[in-house]
Amino acid sequence: MPDSVSELLQRNERHARRFENERFEGVQDGQAPGAVTVCCSDSRVLQDEMFENRTPGDIFTVGAIGNRVFEETAEGLAVSGDVLYPLVHADTSTAVVIGHTGCGAVTATYKDIRGEIEEPAGIRHCIDLLKRRLTDGVAALPDGFEESEAINRLVEYNVDQQVAFLRESDDVPVDIDVVGVVYDFQDVYSDERGLVHVVNVDGVRDPDRIEEERPELAGRVRRLWTY
Numbered sequence: 001m002p003d004s005v006s007e008l009l010q011r012n013e014r015h016a017r018r019f020e021n022e023r024f025e026g027v028q029d030g031q032a033p034g035a036v037t038v039c040c041s042d043s044r045v046l047q048d049e050m051f052e053n054r055t056p057g058d059i060f061t062v063g064a065i066g067n068r069v070f071e072e073t074a075e076g077l078a079v080s081g082d083v084l085y086p087l088v089h090a091d092t093s094t095a096v097v098i099g100h101t102g103c104g105a106v107t108a109t110y111k112d113i114r115g116e117i118e119e120p121a122g123i124r125h126c127i128d129l130l131k132r133r134l135t136d137g138v139a140a141l142p143d144g145f146e147e148s149e150a151i152n153r154l155v156e157y158n159v160d161q162q163v164a165f166l167r168e169s170d171d172v173p174v175d176i177d178v179v180g181v182v183y184d185f186q187d188v189y190s191d192e193r194g195l196v197h198v199v200n201v202d203g204v205r206d207p208d209r210i211e212e213e214r215p216e217l218a219g220r221v222r223r224l225w226t227y
């Protein structure tokens with residue numbers, strides 16, 4: 001675990017040595033990544049590693065607690081520039097929202113909806129934004145779940161909401177493929193830690209319908225909560 005800047009710099013030296021200069025040829029002056037991923041910043045969720053992203057120029061990566069795709073702007077809620085940039089300026093045609101089991105941001109939002117919690121202003125801001133899209137989900141959660149089970153269902157709901165926000169926004173080109181997945185390292189969906197499970201494709205949440213419409217995803221679609 002890197003607990004100092006010098007340790008990080010040593011890792012970076014190894015990175016540069018391993019990459020060799022030719023890895024950047026063809027992308028030194030521009031980029032056209034095939035996909036943009038919007039992943040929770042949680043240190044346990046390895047955004048690049050999960051998709052074997054080791055080639056410069058392949059994937060535009062956005063990290064935000066609670067994998068939020070929107071921001072409060074002077075004109076109201078809008079898709080964050082961090083997410084929008086590759087979609088409107090770099091010909092990126094696929095957007096993937098990545099939630100994860102046991103998400104701390106979703107947990108904090110869940111707790112705040114059920115009774116206010118205290119956080120510094122910056123975190124408060126993130127929770128307040130998530131709350132706008134998660135309050136209805138908390139109200140709709142079936143009774144009888146333990147807290148961790150409720151939260152993992154809300155993780156799916158949050159991914160659904162982020163996918164919906166992208167699809168509803170006039171800023172996002174209409175032909176973008178928007179997919180929502182959940183990264184599991186807690187054996188909630190399967191015992192294969194690190195696997196992502198598809199929960200939403202272009203707004204469709206029904207696993208059977210997704211597999212029917214997108215046979216190439218067969219076997220990778222799984223939901224805890226169908227509502």
Ligand SMILES: [Zn+2]
Nearest residue numbers: 040042103104
């Ligand atoms: Zn998280």
